[in-house]
Amino acid sequence: MLRRLTRRRVAASAVAGALAAAGVGLVALAPAAHAGTVNATVRCTPPIVAPSEGPQEITVELTPATVTSGGLVHARVTTGPSPATSPIALTNIPMTPSITLAMRGAATGQVTVTGATTNINVPAQQPIQAPPYEGDFTVPPGVTGVIEFTVVSMVTQTDLSSMGLGIQSTPCAVTAGGDVSIGSVTVEGGTGQNPTLTLGAPSAHTGTDITLTGSNFASGATASLTLCQADGTGCVASAFTSKNVTIDASGNLTGTARLATTGIADGDYLVQVTDGAKAATAPLHVSKFVPEGDPVLNVDRSSGPVGTVVNVSGSNLPPNSTVRLNGVNAQGGTESGSKNYMTDGNGVLAPSPYTIQTAATTHIRVRLLDLAGTPQYLLPFTISADLQQHPTVTLNAGPLTMTQAGDAINFGSATLNGTAQTLTANLNQVTVTDSRGGNLGWSLTGTMTDMVAANGTDKIPAGNIAWTPSCAAAPGSLSTVANGTPGALGSAAATLCTQAPDPAAATGGKFTADAALTLTTPAFAAAGTYTGTLTLSLI
Incomplete structure (x- = not known):
């Protein structure tokens, strides 16, 4: 589960019993073909009431029967009636189920299948019944052979926000009968690279x-x-x-x-x-972001006439919480037209507009509505008769492009003498311009074909050409650029230059990409002129 339980007091034990019941049990449906079934004993531990233990039928269907190493397996899960019951009826309760399976054979460890959230109705004093669910899991990369699966546990996340209890989790461990295999898949060596x-x-x-x-x-x-x-x-x-x-x-x-x-x-x-x-x-x-000390609050203007729009921003605030802006006068009275805004997960309040309502305004009040006592902070504002104008401009996103200084690379010539020889050249300079105005990154890569003689038969392998990248950012660029790794070229993309994304700041600019090239000639080859193609790709 993704939520650590925080116990909360509830007014009635009946509600607690219902919560325990809501954490377990799925309705028994006819098993699908080739599905594995185990009749196990499960012990469910709700967050508030006493644990409940009893028999439960668990059926899991795994498809496909054969997957590649590191591939996905689809699981369909149904279970019989739960050993728990609810002392009261519950209506339209959102529930998210999951099941954890142990692997044995070609792989060990555990995998988890999580179903979609569905709403269930829980009758009083009857076993809980809920629909079956489906989900995927990944078999370990790098293994081959048959993997068998057994049931370890089940967990349900139950949303009881309508009852003031929030999202609660109930784990149900298999205490007996869980060593029976519910199915297997055959893992074969995959082709290509893993993602x-x-x-x-x-x-x-x-x-x-x-x-x-x-x-x-x-x-x-x-x-x-x-x-x-x-x-x-x-x-x-x-x-x-x-x-x-x-x-x-x-x-x-x-x-x-x-x-x-x-x-x-x-x-x-x-x-x-x-x-x-x-x-x-x-x-x-x-x-979760936890602010330390007082908030940092700012306004983009602290004076102006009635009708002035003031943008209030801040940091070190409670994350994902409501902030209310009001104008107040010298006596502490508030003016109408309050505005509510939300902070983000980092406790930052983006620039939030508030319009000055009356000539008596002396401060803009910032209240933190979601904190106990709703603490407040006052930002001074002076009413003036000054007239203000506020220029604006919109910058639209541009493209990511590249150009090159030329397309001919000449390694010169060499006279065959029975030994490999090294010739040098330079890549025609490539200029990358990133005008997208975002925080994205990019990668410039190259692939090389074999160099082929005029007769169309004799070749110098692409791997005989290697490069040493050299990249630079032009003055005024917003981000830096990194060199690719020196090495041989070939059909697999080799990196010339990269610019990493930056979630905290804008990226972009103009960048140059150069490379020193070396060609190692074969010791023996047909005489003649060889040509090939170096393709540069920008993504």
Whole structure:
């Protein structure tokens, strides 16, 4: 689970009993073909009432029967009636179920399948029944053979916000009968490279955006995003409230996703992205921003006539909380027309407009509505008869482009003498201009063909050409550029220059890309002129 339980007092034990029951149990449906079933004893531990233990039938169907190393397995889970019952009826309660399976055979460890959130109705004094659920998990990369799966535990997250209890988690451990295999998959060696995932920063606060980049995903596939425990279990999609992540035709992944403001305890996690066939993960430390000391509050103007629009901004505020702006007079009276705004997950209040209502205004009051006692802060404002004008300008995003100084690379000539010889040349300078005005990064790569003689048969392998990149940012650029790794060229893309994304600041500018080239001739080859093609790609 992604939320550490905070116990809260409730007025009635009946409500607590209902919470315990809501944490377990799924309705028994007819098992699908080739599904595995185990009749286990489970012990469920609700957050408030006493644990409940009893028999429960658990059925899991795994497809496909054969996957590649590092590939995805789809699981469909149904269970029989729960051993728990509710002392009261509950209506339309959101519940998110998951099941953890242990692996044995070709791989060990655990995987977790998390279903979608559904609303259930809980009759009083009857076993809990809820719909079956489905989800995916990833088999470990680098293994081959048969992996068998057994049931370890189940967890449900139950949203009891309508009862003032928030989101609660109920783990249900299998105490007997869990050693029976519920199915197996055969893992074969995969072809191609496994996908990779990189995050813009190693840590983030709840309620904030994270930046994602990756490669080697399925071309044009739909990206699915979950947040998992550090050991890869307990993956849930609900940890992200929004996402804008895409995979292009080359299998490159880019985008952002926003962490939920609640339901994620401080700690280390894995962000997992799947493309329907394979998955990649990257570590992320998540924490709630905790302000220290007083807030920092600012206004963009502290004087003006009635009707002046003042933008109030701040930092070191409570994260994801409501801030109310009011004008006040010298006697502390408030004027009408208050405005409410929200801070972000980093405790920052973006510039928030407030219009001065009366000539008696002496301060703008900032109140923190979600804190006990609703603390307030006063920002001085002076009414004046001055007239003000406020110029504005809109800067539209431009393109990411590149140009080159030429297209001919001449290594000169060499006389065959029975030994390999080294010839040198320089890459025609490439200029990259990033005018997008965002915080994105880019990568300039190159691929090389074999050099072919005029007869169309004799070749010098592409790998005989190597480069040493040299990249620089022009004055006035907003970001820096990094050199690629020196080495041989070939059909696989080699990096010439990269600019990393920066979630905290704008990126862009003009950058030059150069490289020293070396060609190692074969000791013996057909005499003649050889030509090839070096292709540069900017993404």
